[in-house]
Amino acid sequence: MKKYVVFYRVSTKKQGESGLGLEAQERDISIFLDTYSEQPYKVISKHTSVHSGSDIENCPYFQEALEACKNTGATLLVAKVDRLSRKVSVFSRIIEEVNIKVAMMPNADKFQLHIYAALAEQERDFISKRTKAALAEAKARGVKLGGVRPGHDKAIAARKEAASNRAEKLRPLVLELLKTNPSYSSLAKRLTELKANGKKWQTTQAKRLIERLELNL
Template identity: 55%
Template structure:
């Protein structure tokens, strides 16, 4: 039986991107695993842009680590959940074997080919859109009222899109900083737990003595420790 690590990604612009939200991806993955006898040993979910390489995403990085640790393959619902870039797909193939639920029998060559064809089609669509907008702008410049209205609407849509993109970038940076912070503090937190502490406040006191602070720069308290341990998927002390 092949062990697989499930990876799900949705964009910050909404779960319905490409008609493939969280639940739909889970369904694809579960049905593919059941039909092919794959053993799902872990699941990771990212809410980030597909423009980021997998290893640059908070949960994507963890999914890759889990694959290496358990000698497992990565499983996604669709190829574009990994990346929309042929370069990223090719680089990922050097790091880990992966399977796609919607084409479970595809080998590396076929997956690379599908990725290349999908990227080419996106580039064709982008160029056709660019040419159409240029023609519309020429008509607007010539004074056609209908064209002027359409250009105005397009400009407003682009401005809204840029605002959403700015929020997405800021969110990705925030998530990356949180992931880096949690990775850095995790061994020290575990050290405190192994020091025979029995309460969350005792763990907080231990971290404070070590000079650590929360992401906001405050001293740790029981609540902050609880949140951190849940985020790191660590068992809470029996006495909290």
């Protein structure tokens, strides 16, 4: 039986809380497993992180995923190459440690994935230089760059207050669930089953909820 350890990553808390970035990755992983994977298969574990791709080696959730692969002989499955790392040097080290499959490149082997990662890094470097050049030209023409928009701080404060209010409404339910499900993943699963706030909960969202309520897990 083919075994997988699935790793999801988003770069910002906003992406993690909205679930948008994670939903796309979950969809791609599902398509891969249903269409391209060896059958039968088993997903050993899933790991979700809100972390920068440029510093993935220092991400504890990623290290957990690596260890799970090494301990079980499972293949590390990600939606896209850049969900592992945006640095080809780091990506190269990872593919030497464990077997990897990328959902959006289902038939690619290690060599092909390495080439793709290298090309993607070159493209990002060029885009960065192009953006800097465009900003420099705009500044030379007298265009005002950057700056905080009016009302920006108030908008942020309003969003935080709304999030806190939503969290408080869930406090009684969360306290009850933690009695029998004392983990972020279990809490996320039960909140999803109970359709709390009418959404599918991710582990990172459950963790953030606990932090907002200032509870200890």
